[in-house]
Amino acid sequence: MKSIDNNTVGIGLRLPHIHHILEQQPDVDWFEVHSCNFVDSRTNLGLLNQVAEHYALSFHGVSMNLGGIDPLSDSYLRSLKHMCDRFQPTLVSDHACFTTLGSRNYHDLLPVPFSFDAVQHMAKRIIHIQDVLQRQILLENVSRYFNYPNQDLSEAEFLTALIEESNCGLLLDINNAYVNQMNHQQNAVEFCQALPTDKIQEIHLAGHHVDDKLYIDSHSTPIADGVWALFQNFVQHHHNQYSTDLPPALIEWDNQLPTLDTLLSERDRAREAIDNQHNANTEKLFSKTSKAS
Secondary structure, X not given: OOOOOOOOEEEEEOHHHHHHHHHHOOOOOEEEEEHHHOOOOHHHHHHHHHHHOOOEEEEXXXXXXXXXXXXXXXXXXXXXXXXXXXXXXXXXXXXXXXXXXOOEEEEEEEOOOOOHHHHHHHHHHHHHHHHHHOOOOEEEOOOOOOXXXXXXXXXXXXXXXXXXXXXXXXXXXXXXHHHHHHHHOOOHHHHHHHOOHHHEEEEEEEOOEEEOOEEEOOOOOOOOHHHHHXXXXXXXXXXXXXXXXXXXXXXXXXXXXXXXXXXXXXXHHHHHHHHHHHHHHHHHHHHHHHHHO
């Protein structure tokens, strides 16, 4: 199977676009798959098999319930393991949240308290999942519409502790960081820079909308200028700190789905930000080399 490289930009694979993708085979670096849409559908798995012949894949889910207290779903994990064995995705990810309580699925990504107890609880679940899948998973920061009182840790400290305890990786969602900044006055630049940058293996870029001054991570609009600015800041920070290639980035759009061409235009803008930083780095290195000689 193909693998995902750094300095690339993928788009989310959505069912309405699949036939067009198979017919046209557009210039896309890789696709991210919502694993829940494929895990129990023979028809969708057959289509995905055709996509995988031409493109690298990552799997992204909303059903692990990492922060929940209900037992983990063994049937879901078995099905996901089967999918991973079949398609060999470069990356597998889910969210730092809970989705189910008392066997009721809330169909939302609900935040967990940033506490020491939550770190230990979630780390055990992540370790178990990684043992079942026989691979590392990535943990995504989520948007929050409320905060728990008297928390032990900041969000960045919480995610860092989870990574250290479970040896998972990190998926940085730039839009979620921006939404939390606007709703909770959390400095998004400081949040991104406080994360263990070397553990970030994927980046998400998405749109949001505003409802009566509340910013909602809706994945239904073009990426906002503020999110692009935060992404550019992260690209520069990543190079300044590590001088290494940028982890792969993804254009995420789930609701009010546009044409594939619209997604490719968003992809092009992300590519431009990465290429501009790469060119600036090259010019800087060339200048230093010229002066030294």
